[in-house]
Amino acid sequence: MNKSKLKYNNIMIMGISVFLFLLFFNPTIGFADNIPCPEKGYVTKLENGAISWGTGCITAKGKASPSKEDKGKSSSSIPGAAKTDATKNLISILKNIKIATNSVKEFVASNDDIMAQIENTISDVSVIKQHYTSDGALEIEVETSMYGSFLQFILPHEIIQIPEIKSIETNSDVQKQRGRYTGFVLDARGLKFEPSLYPVIKNEYGEEIYSAVFINREYAAQYGVCKYFCSMEKAVVNKRVGENPLVLKALRLGEDKNSIILNKSDAEKIEKLIERHSFFKECRVVIVLDQE
Numbered sequence: 537m538n539k540s541k542l543k544y545n546n547i548m549i550m551g552i553s554v555f556l557f558l559l560f561f562n563p564t565i566g567f568a569d570n571i572p573c574p575e576k577g578y579v580t581k582l583e584n585g586a587i588s589w590g591t592g593c594i595t596a597k598g599k600a601s602p603s604k605e606d607k608g609k610s611s612s613s614i615p616g617a618a619k620t621d622a623t624k625n626l627i628s629i630l631k632n633i634k635i636a637t638n639s640v641k642e643f644v645a646s647n648d649d650i651m652a653q654i655e656n657t658i659s660d661v662s663v664i665k666q667h668y669t670s671d672g673a674l675e676i677e678v679e680t681s682m683y684g685s686f687l688q689f690i691l692p693h694e695i696i697q698i699p700e701i702k703s704i705e706t707n708s709d710v711q712k713q714r715g716r717y718t719g720f721v722l723d724a725r726g727l728k729f730e731p732s733l734y735p736v737i738k739n740e741y742g743e744e745i746y747s748a749v750f751i752n753r754e755y756a757a758q759y760g761v762c763k764y765f766c767s768m769e770k771a772v773v774n775k776r777v778g779e780n781p782l783v784l785k786a787l788r789l790g791e792d793k794n795s796i797i798l799n800k801s802d803a804e805k806i807e808k809l810i811e812r813h814s815f816f817k818e819c820r821v822v823i824v825l826d827q828e
Contacts, residue, residue, distance in 0.1 A: 578764035589764035598622025694748035718778025719820035739803035766827035
């Protein structure tokens with residue numbers, strides 16, 4: 537083996553060794569699991585975390601520093617302390633999420649059992665990032681989802697399980713379905729609507745077009761009552777609303793600031809659609825907002 541080839545092999549071995557060292561001993565280096573929420577949609581950015589309304593992901597940050605006695609030494613208690621701090625911040629974020637006209641914190645104020653159940657569901661959160669600073673402190677980021685148990689506890693009791701009704705379809709029915717809408721995209725940009733877990737869509741007379749009456753609780757808990765995006769281009773191609781979504785522009789906000797009003801002609805258009813019962817029941821709704 538000539539000297540140049542030997543030198544090349546040594547360089548390759550050294551490079552691979554450095555990569556493996558960084559991979560196993562530096563927790564901030566990894567693969568795709570360090571990107572927790574692809575296509576986040578509308579994001580509410582907070583001091584210690586964020587809510588991604590397009591995916592239902594909620595992240596929170598925490599930190600723990602070594603004591604004066606432990607400075608310069610490795611401390612096995614720091615990772616646990618950092619995760620505890622991040623989990624505490626995550627619970628705080630969950631409490632301040634808007635349900636409808638009230639927050640989670642207000643809803644659970646008179647029911648300690650629900651709050652205990654919520655805290656229990658996130659007791660084993662996923663750690664998605666961690667980084668040691670130069671002074672030995674550990675900064676950590678955790679993630680959980682608002683979908684599933686959390687929404688099951690929090691969503692209004694008016695949203696109930698709707699029984700499945702099977703209909704007998706003829707050939708003419710199948711032909712008509714080819715042009716049917718598969719979901720609903722509501723353009724609420726410019727209205728300064730604050731995302732909530734349970735928004736309501738009404739007509740100009742205050743009559744509900746999309747509300748608890750039309751929603752199946754199973755779908756609402758599993759996927760959310762709706763998704764929020766800040767891009768119309770991404771909203772209309774999101775699989776949530778299918779291949780042929782109905783797109784309408786919102787008129788204004790309701791007095792309670794949690795309802796979105798459609799103008800008369802648009803409200804009448806959607807109320808004439810037979811398929812609305814299907815895509816509303818399955819929460820195939822996306823609301824587009826301005827990203828702040």
